[in-house]
Amino acid sequence: MEKIDAIYCDFDGTITKKDAVNTFFEMYAPPKWLDSEQLWIEGKISSRENAVIQVGLLPEITEAQLNEYIENIEIDEYFLDFIKYIKSKNIKFTILSDGFDLFIYKTLQRLNIDGINVFANHLVHKNNKFNIEFPYYNSSCDVGAGMCKCSRVTEKKFCYIGDGTSDLCIARKANILFATKNLQKYCNENAINHIPFNSFRNIIEVLEEGKII
Template sequence: MNIKVFCDFDGTITKNDVGDLFFETFGDRNYYSSLVVKWRDYEISSKEMWEKIAEKVKVDYVEAEKLILSQEIDIYFIDFVKWARENEIEVFILSDGFDFYIKRILDKYGLFDVKFFSNKLWIEDRKVKVDFPYPDSVCRICGNCKRNHMLTLSGDDDIIVYIGDGYSDRCPAEYADVVFGKKELLKYCRAKNIPVYEFETFKDVMEQFERFLSGRKRLRKRWQAELKRREVFMRE
């Protein structure tokens, strides 16, 4: 049994949503909040949201880095990565946020070699520039299509696990065999009858995985998720 773990970053690995904090601190907080609501309700794509929000940001590079490096992660995530490697389980980070802060935070905690896929952000003359290298050609809701990464990086026999907390995690949760959720993702899964394990920290995730690997809890593919994955490949 081969397991692939895909994990959100903001609010899942980090204690705060760093993207929210960055744009609210250096941009227009009210404008940001209004666009997030439109994105949440599928009125605009996250790409459109981020591009509009970025236009309102003025920030010094040093100030930005200081804010980012002050952010903390769930300390159990470090243990989880180590545990996963010891058990030959691959872990990937999928984020609809930005590499500018993800890389710095991972480096801060010595997690240099955890592979992540995200949108791109850089600062030029106090202005924020953004780019989206991983869109989906059909679905334009997310700037970084987490579902496509999951399907590309997984084989037919793999058990796909997704861990998340927010609105950008709604789509990939539909395609995962096992879902760990909190906050908005937990609500979404329960509303959509998607089986979900509630968690607060990665200690909870590790404890549940131990039940899987010891045989106390059966780990298997989810039929509805398999059907949705097949539909994607049939469309292509």
């Protein structure tokens, strides 16, 4: 297999076992958050518009409640091994997420992982209230993402790892694509070349065997 210059990776449902944003809304937002989710699934609003509506529905939540939630986000059992492996190979690794930066930074901190680039939507939590900002929005994004993944890639040859809808704009462009869950299904239905995976253990094995990095 061809060598690549960088690895880009989704966060929710890829590094985490469940989508940490959706699980958060399930726990704290009124059921109306699902109406907005449905409009987004039907393509009537963009993922950015959806995020603004859903974050706007959140009730007041204390710092302690928020931290407790984030501390309990479940991570793929082999993600730390994966990080060790790619650090030993000195390959650039970047997390690209259409979710919340706060969840990602605090999770990486808990896992004692540093030196990783993160691009995500900026969740502001102040006086128990929430707000969302989109520092990496790109108005020409194919899928209207809050954080456009494809416009962040700078290398010619890169690998992408993902699980769902927020990955569609970048999945077709990757030289090597690891796909799980909905993204895997989408790739199968649309004849997009990909390597299926269940955990980061599979990814380490493929990278090692193929001498890709």
